[in-house]
Amino acid sequence: MSGATHPGHTPESTDRVALVSQWFPPEPTGIPLGIARSLRGHGFPVDVLTGVPNYPTGIVHSGYRAHRRSLENRDDLRVLRTPLYPSHDRSAVRRTVNYLSWAASSTALGGTILRDADVALVYGSPITAVSAAMAARLRWGTPYVLMVMDLWPDSVFATGFLSDGPGRRLAQYALGRFTDRAYRWADHVTVPSPGLRETVVARGVPAEKVSVVYNWADEKVMQPTEADPGLRTRLGLGRDDFVVMYAGNLGAAQRLDVVVEAMEHLGDLPDVHLVLVGDGVERPRLRERARPLSNVHFVDQIEPYRIAAAMAAADLQMVSLADEPLFRITLPGKVQAILACGQPVLVCAPGDAARIVTDAGAGFAAPPGDPVGLAEVIRQARATPAHRLRAMGDAGRRHYLLHMSEATNAQVLADLLARAARRRGSATRQDKETG
Numbered sequence: 001m002s003g004a005t006h007p008g009h010t011p012e013s014t015d016r017v018a019l020v021s022q023w024f025p026p027e028p029t030g031i032p033l034g035i036a037r038s039l040r041g042h043g044f045p046v047d048v049l050t051g052v053p054n055y056p057t058g059i060v061h062s063g064y065r066a067h068r069r070s071l072e073n074r075d076d077l078r079v080l081r082t083p084l085y086p087s088h089d090r091s092a093v094r095r096t097v098n099y100l101s102w103a104a105s106s107t108a109l110g111g112t113i114l115r116d117a118d119v120a121l122v123y124g125s126p127i128t129a130v131s132a133a134m135a136a137r138l139r140w141g142t143p144y145v146l147m148v149m150d151l152w153p154d155s156v157f158a159t160g161f162l163s164d165g166p167g168r169r170l171a172q173y174a175l176g177r178f179t180d181r182a183y184r185w186a187d188h189v190t191v192p193s194p195g196l197r198e199t200v201v202a203r204g205v206p207a208e209k210v211s212v213v214y215n216w217a218d219e220k221v222m223q224p225t226e227a228d229p230g231l232r233t234r235l236g237l238g239r240d241d242f243v244v245m246y247a248g249n250l251g252a253a254q255r256l257d258v259v260v261e262a263m264e265h266l267g268d269l270p271d272v273h274l275v276l277v278g279d280g281v282e283r284p285r286l287r288e289r290a291r292p293l294s295n296v297h298f299v300d301q302i303e304p305y306r307i308a309a310a311m312a313a314a315d316l317q318m319v320s321l322a323d324e325p326l327f328r329i330t331l332p333g334k335v336q337a338i339l340a341c342g343q344p345v346l347v348c349a350p351g352d353a354a355r356i357v358t359d360a361g362a363g364f365a366a367p368p369g370d371p372v373g374l375a376e377v378i379r380q381a382r383a384t385p386a387h388r389l390r391a392m393g394d395a396g397r398r399h400y401l402l403h404m405s406e407a408t409n410a411q412v413l414a415d416l417l418a419r420a421a422r423r424r425g426s427a428t429r430q431d432k433e434t435g
Contacts, residue, residue: 015421017044018117018142020110022084022102022129024050025074026061030218030304031333032123036077038216038410039121044417048079049113049132051102054086056249056280058098069109082109089281090252103131115140118421119187121413125149127175130182137185143420145413146186147213151199152179154326180204187420190413193352195329213413215333216406217340221304224342224397227312235297241271242382244346245314247307248334250280255322257282259348260290261371262378270295272382275314277302308341315389316363316381317341321349323369328352339400344392346381348374362396 017039021032036046052068053061060066067083082105087094106129114120114136122130124146133144153175183189183205190213191197201207237243250256259274266272276286277299290296302310311317317338321327328351335353338345345363347354354365366377381389402408 014043014045015118015418016116017046017417018049018113018120018133018136019046019123020049020106020114020120020129020133020144021123022051022099022106022126023055023123024048024053024079027053027055028301028304029055031215033075034216034218034406035121035123035410035413037075038406039414039417040077042410042414044414046077047113047117048074048077049106049110050079050081051084051106052081052086054084054088056088056251058086058088058094060086069105078113080110080113082106099126099128103128106132107135111136111139114142117142118424119417120144121417122146122186123149124152124182127152127179127182130186134182134185141424143187143424144185145188145190145416145420146182147190147192148183148196148200149192149215150330151196151326187423188416190416192333193329193331195352196331199329211412211416213409214331214404215336216404216409217333217337217400218304219340219406222308222337222340224393225308225312228306228309229313231299231310231313235273235275235299237273237297238271241273242269242316243273243275243314244316244318244378244381245275245277245311246318246320247277247302247311248332250276250278250283250286252282253322253327254280254282254320255348255369256286256320257289258369258371258374259318259320260286260293260296262374263290263293263295265372265375266295266378269379269382272378273297274318275299277307277310311338311341311343315344315386316378317343317345319345319347319349319353319357321353321368323350323367327368331356336400336404339396339404342393342397344381344389345396346377348377356399357396360396360399361392362399363392 019036023029025033040046052064052066066086070081072079084102085097087098110132120133120142122133122144124130136142153172189210191200192215194212197210197212200210263274273295275297279301319332319334331352345357347357348366348368350368357363358365364377364381367373
């Protein structure tokens with residue numbers, strides 16, 4: 001693990017953590033919930049400040065209202081939801097309003113969570129989610145640890161969120177200044193990949209202030225399991241068909257059009273099939289693109305507790321990202337989920353994702369953005385003996401348990417939070433003594 005090293009510590013005190021995340025279940029965002037559960041297991045009382053659930057479709061979930069603040073108990077956590085403008089489509093204006101509306105409402109209405117906290121932990125995607133924690137630092141001296149999930153402002157523009165022009169230049173300047181300040185004010189910064197750590201340090205954040213904390217999978221769910229016996233039958237696939245599966249967000253950043261196009265080059269292999277599981281803004285376009293193809297299948301989003309069994313019904317799991325410089329330092333959470341399940345992987349993405357999988361001996365890498373090259377790698381995978389594919393899956397699971405598991409990474413996070421809370425306590429005592 002790169003970054004600062006921290007002695008093992010499980011807090012005996014009851015340092016209260018405020019987890020700040022724009023997205024939280026019932027939205028399909030298991031990482032923030034997994035973090036909250038793990039911290040609670042390390043002795044921290046945890047409260048959650050989040051938004052009204054509307055991801056990934058932009059439609060407010062049943063039982064909630066976009067403009068109404070609510071307090072609920074979820075998974076034995078106190079969860080405060082503040083209003084937002086619901087949107088998750090391709091409109092730059094609506095997405096901007098979505099981010100800024102929650103930044104404003106969480107800052108204005110999140111005091112009941114942040115005021116009582118000894119330390120805040122910010123799930124920093126989008127980066128505007130840190131606004132409430134920054135305000136709490138100014139108002140009450142609450143320190144925060146910032147989990148940088150992706151690189152801002154770069155990630156905003158990587159998928160054409162704003163076109164060139166004065167609007168983009170202004171947004172880049174404003175977001176860049178805001179992001180720099182968010183890093184500076186943080187007690188510590190964590191990143192989910194080695195490449196992202198190198199980039200953040202190169203941008204001026206002290207190396208000792210940045211640690212790699214991998215996003216671990218939900219290990220109660222994502223583990224080796226028996227295959228869903230009905231999935232292939234429902235899709236009209238045979239037992240001997242070779243199935244490549246992508247399960248996750250069907251968004252622009254994933255460039256799944258490249259994967260669909262690759263299937264056009266595999267028409268001479270009628271036993272090779274692609275199964276796309278999930279939802280997202282690109283799903284309608286992908287369905288239209290795949291309409292003439294009999295080897296591409298779509299499956300609606302699957303409940304988290306069933307996804308490992310669905311994955312086990314495939315021969316190979318797919319990870320796909322656009323061929324953008326930003327994605328060379330991006331590690332999609334599905335990499336950890338697939339490795340935890342002991343499944344072989346085909347990575348069609350640049351940088352860290354491909355390096356980690358190939359170094360672990362856990363699968364194949366294909367050139368991103370190249371449907372012909374991807375088709376050739378799929379041919380290679382199909383020709384690989386089943387026992388060799390199983391060995392790749394086993395190697396990936398060993399790598400996950402050693403480097404990416406909850407046991408390894410949650411301890412680092414717990415240490416960082418405990419140290420931030422202790423520093424705040426020391427500063428408070430000093431103020432009282434000199435006051």
